[in-house]
Amino acid sequence: AQSVTQLGSHVSVSEGALVLLRCNYSSSVPPYLFWYVQYPNQGLQLLLKYTSAATLVKGINGFEAEFKKSETSFHLTKPSAHMSDAAEYFCAVSRGGSYIPTFGRGTSLIVHP
Amino acid sequence: DAGITQSPRYKITETGRQVTLMCHQTWSHSYMFWYRQDLGHGLRLIYYSAAADITDKGEVPDGYVVSRSKTENFPLTLESATRSQTSVYFCASAQDRVQPSSYNSPLHFGNGTRLTVT
Numbered sequence: 001a002q003s004v005t006q007l008g009s010h011v012s013v014s015e016g017a018l019v020l021l022r023c024n025y026s027s028s029v030p031p032y033l034f035w036y037v038q039y040p041n042q043g044l045q046l047l048l049k050y051t052s053a054a055t056l057v058k059g060i061n062g063f064e065a066e067f068k069k070s071e072t073s074f075h076l077t078k079p080s081a082h083m084s085d086a087a088e089y090f091c092a093v094s095r096g097g098s099y100i101p102t103f104g105r106g107t108s109l110i111v112h113p
Numbered sequence: 114d115a116g117i118t119q120s121p122r123y124k125i126t127e128t129g130r131q132v133t134l135m136c137h138q139t140w141s142h143s144y145m146f147w148y149r150q151d152l153g154h155g156l157r158l159i160y161y162s163a164a165a166d167i168t169d170k171g172e173v174p175d176g177y178v179v180s181r182s183k184t185e186n187f188p189l190t191l192e193s194a195t196r197s198q199t200s201v202y203f204c205a206s207a208q209d210r211v212q213p214s215s216y217n218s219p220l221h222f223g224n225g226t227r228l229t230v231t
Contacts, residue, residue, distance in 0.1 A: 034219060043203055043222030044156075090156065100146075100171075101220065105155035 004093050006104035014112050019063075019078040021107050023091030026072060031093045033074040034101065035065055038088040047089070050074060061085070086111045116140075119204050119223035126194050127231055134189045134226045136204030144207040145187040146220065147171075147179065149200040156203070162187055194230045202226045 007022040025031055032051055036044040048059025055067045061084075065076045074091060088108050092101040117138040126132045138145065147159040158171030160179040168179050176198060178190045191198055205220040 036219075041224070043205075043224045044220070045222070046219040049219055100158065100161060103156040105153070 004091050004102050004104040006089075006091050006107050008107055009105065010108045010110060012110040012112065013081045015083055016080050019076070019081045019085065019109065021076040021089050021091075021109065023065075023074045023076065023104060024072055025074060025091075025093045027093060033065075033067060034092040034094075035059065035063070035074075035076050036090045036092060036103075037061075038090065038106075040087075044090060047076070081109075081111050083111050083113065085109060117204060117206055117221055117223045119202075119226050121226060122224065123227050123229075125229045125231060128195060129193050132191045132194055132228070134191075134202055134204075134228070136187045136189070136223060138185055138187075138204075138206045138221070140206060140208070140221070141184055142206035142208050142221070143184070145181065146205040146207075147177075147187070147189045148203045148205065149173065150203060150225070151200050159189065159202075191228075194228075196230050198228065199230045200228060202228060 003026050005024045013019055034049045035047040037047045038044045047063055048057045048065055050057050050067045058064045063078045065074050067074050088106045090106045091104040094101040120135045143164050146161045148156045150156050157173045159173055159177050160168055160171055162168045162181045165181050165184050168181055178192055181187050203225045204223045207218045207220050
């Protein structure tokens with residue numbers, strides 16, 4: 001079985017500060033990992049995905065995530081937060097042979113001026 | 114325009130009524146999914162479909178019915194709506210994952226249907 005844990009249902013940062021959203025997974029086999037973003041009144045959009053080609057993955061809007069197998073983590077970061085980054089962020093995991101992704105419960109990113 | 118569209122965007126219905134949420138995608142993706150999103154629960158899978166005429170239950174299928182007679186459409190029906198089915202419903206699609214290299218295919222989501230059952 002696979003599962004995803006996102007630590008912190010809400011994360012609050014100041015504009016210009018570092019963004020760190022945490023995601024830990026459990027999977028019995030090497031996983032495929034994803035981060036999605038959801039803006040108000042919209043569906044989820046892919047931010048980035050890990051597919052084993054490189055442990056540091058760059059996504060859209062300046063976000064990146066690092067796969068750490070020893071820590072079973074895939075944390076999302078951005079060096080400098082913008083007001084437009086305020087949204088809900090979801091981590092998801094799937095593994096070879098299982099095409100149904102498992103989603104975390106989401107983390108709401110709040111950006112203060 | 115290419116993409117995945119859901120209709121209606123907003124729906125209010127009464128307890129006991131039947132309601133159908135529509136989902137249409139133009140990519141010819143094999144896989145389609147229905148999720149509900151509720152505060153504190155994140156996204157929960159209701160049903161999914163691997164191809165036309167192939168559907169399977171997800172995590173929370175009770176009270177819902179799906180069909181997929183055509184690849185591009187995947188309607189979700191609430192046979193007798195209950196207040197606990199008040200939620201935001203998202204449809205999603207993904208390209209064929211038969212090949213191992215496709216297991217990293219991301220989901221493409223519609224903009225959701227906000228359903229209120231009174």
